[in-house]
Amino acid sequence: MQTGLSFLKSFGVTMRRFFESYVDDAKWFFKGGFGMRYSAEALPTRQSPTEGRGIFVVQYPKERLPLPERYRGFPMLLYDEDPAQLRCVACGMCARVCPPQCIWIERATDPETGKALRAPASFHIDIGICMSCGFCAEFCPFDAIKMDNNYEIALFQGGDAFLFDKEKLSRPTSHHAEIHPTAYAEELASKKK
Ligand code: SF4
Ligand code: SF4
Known part of the structure; x- marks a missing residue:
């Protein structure tokens, strides 16, 4: 009962x-x-x-x-206007601090003089290894790498399908401003100081 x-x-x-x-x-x-x-x-x-x-x-x-503004998906490389002109200067800081070591950068060189340029010739992140910790974005001295809010990245292929290159990682700064309005405003304010 x-x-x-x-x-x-x-x-x-x-x-x-x-x-x-x-x-x-x-x-x-x-x-x-x-x-x-x-x-x-x-x-x-x-x-x-x-x-x-x-x-x-x-x-x-x-x-x-x-998604909340502080949600972290996977890293993205920012450019201001021209997708060929990334903010990244290939300093290598992000690759050094990345805990699972899934960032690989090759610095560009001047074809005539052979001198190193402040730009990456290639930039790869293995998104299959990345653990979305955000260290790369935290440590970048140039605000060149930020965490995107993407999460639907499942693929049927294995192997190097998750090895994202510069083109796949590039996003306009306006995208960063749109998904992180507070952080972006803080960055602008700190640059004006
Ligand atoms: S993304 Fe930032 S930290 Fe990484 S190499 Fe480029 S400028 Fe340096
Ligand atoms: S989010 Fe973390 S694991 Fe992913 S690339 Fe950046 S530092 Fe490496």
């Missing part, structure tokens, strides 16, 4: 949560359409352990939760 009552009680909780999901969905729908229920405005309430109501499942990949 006791077991039956406990079952009914817990089933009641599940059903209440189930119906509350739709009530909450409707509330956010009337505020701004379907996209609103996973918006930055809605999530703090919906995911709150005290204010959250209902049972929520994100319909990935149709729906995605917004």
Whole structure:
């Protein structure tokens, strides 16, 4: 008898949560359409352990939760305007601090004089080994390497398919500014000092 009552009680909780999901969905729908229920405005309430109501499942990949600004995916190399002109000066600092040693840089040389140039001839990161620690971005003295917010990098191929070269790693600075607005503003402010 006791077991039956406990079952009914817990089933009641599940059903209440189930119906509350739709009530909450409707509330956010009337505020701004379907996209609103996973918006930055809605999530703090919906995911709150005290204010959250209902049972929520994100319909990935149709729906995605917004990533926090400090989320770290994999490294990217920044360029300001021309993709051929990376900020990187091939100092090698990132490769030295990388814990699993998955960065390889070859410095460019002047074809006429043979003198070393402040640019990488090649820059590779084995994304299959990278552990997204962010040390490379932390230590780069030129703000040339930052952590992207990418995470959907699964591939069917093995081998060197995860060995990303300069082209695959390059992103415009505007992308960095868009996904890291606070950090980017801080960088600009520190450069003005
Ligand atoms: S990304 Fe930064 S730390 Fe790495 S080699 Fe280029 S300038 Fe140096
Ligand atoms: S994020 Fe960490 S592991 Fe990945 S390349 Fe940078 S330093 Fe290496």
